[in-house]
Amino acid sequence: MDHDPIRPPSSQREGARSRLVRRTLEGSVVRRSASIAPWPTTLSLVALVLVTSTFLGYAYAYTGWAWSNPLPQGNPLVAIAIADASTSVAVGDLGTIVRTTDAGRRWTQVSSGTTQDLRGVSFANPNAGTAVGKAGTILSSIDAGSTWTPQLSGTTQDLNSVSFTDANTGTAVGATGAILRTLNGGATWALQPSGTTQTLNSVSFTDALMGTAVGGGGTILRTINGGLTWTPQFSPTTADLYSVSFTNAIIGTAVGAGGTIVRTLNGAVTWIAQSSATPISLYGVSFTD
Known part of the structure; x- marks a missing residue:
């Protein structure tokens, strides 16, 4: 299972240090917050990580939120993926990877074998994971994130997000419109034409065929053939979009700079702007149902 990065752009991330990232569990957006508000104890949660430069990890308990910060390793963590009910992996700057199995x-730190900043992570199943990052970095794991092996990406462009639809088929997106696709579980990757030079920040698939990527300047791309080809969609905004998530095959939401929220009700064919009531940039969005 992949999860969109909780990540400001690198130019803005310094301002987010020592701040917490807060997220609801009922399908909401992520914004920087200077304090922690109590969460309703009726919510159900397997695992959730709130990340800053010193790694603030929270596990939900029956009585609310409990501190879980055994590893102040000093590097920002910017993306997380849940492999199964017990195992999650978070990735971040300087090749940092931390993992929980409870x-x-x-949380324990595991070796990534790279010092490149990692920007996205996705699990196709409880064992098969992929992480992507700067300078075309792609790492793969076949043991639920315990160990990671570098893969040849065929690009030096920064990669920001990755999504797998099954154990074999995955798509990564990044700088200058880069889109890479694998059909063999990440062993090899091929560049796909995107038709844009805008940086792509997030990619999400609702099934094996239907996918959406968003990025700079309000860019929205759509594929209906599993990522082989991509078509630009009309966007109601020119603001940078940082994250996209779908509730189902029809309903999706993307968020971005200056509190931008756009929504589709027809499988990414058309998008409409929504009011967020905040000028604060939104860096992540996720829906459980």
Whole structure:
């Protein structure tokens, strides 16, 4: 299972240090917050990580939120993926990878074999994971994130997000419109034409065929053939879009700079602007149903 990065652009991330990232569990957006508000104890949660430069990890308990910060490793963590009910992996700057196998109560750092900043991570199943990052970095794991192996990406462009539809088929997106696709579980990757030079920040698939990528200048791209080809969609905004998530095959939401929220009700064919009531940039969005 992949999860969109909780990540300001690198130029803005310094301002986010020592701040918490907060997220609802009922399908909401991520914004920087200077304090932690209590969460309703009726919510159900397997594991959730709130990340800053010193790694703030939270595991939900029956009585609310509990501190889980055993590893102040000093590097920002910017993306997380849940492999199964117990195992999650978070990635970040300088090749940092941390992993939990007890639903977020304890975290351990694992070797990535790289010092490149990692920007996205996705699990196709509980064992098969892929992380992407700067300078075309792609890492793969076949043991639920315990160990990671570098893969040849065929590009030096920064990669920001990755999404797998099954154990074999995955798509990564990044700078200058880069889109890479694998059909063999990440062993090899091929560049796909995107038709844009805008940086792509997030990619999400609702099934094996239907996918959406968003990025700079309000860019929205859509594929209906599993990422082989991409078509630009009309966007109601020119603001940078940082994250996209779908509730189902029809309903999706993307968020971005200056509190931008855009929504589709027809599988990414058309998009409409929504009011967010905030001028604060939104860096992540996720829906559970």
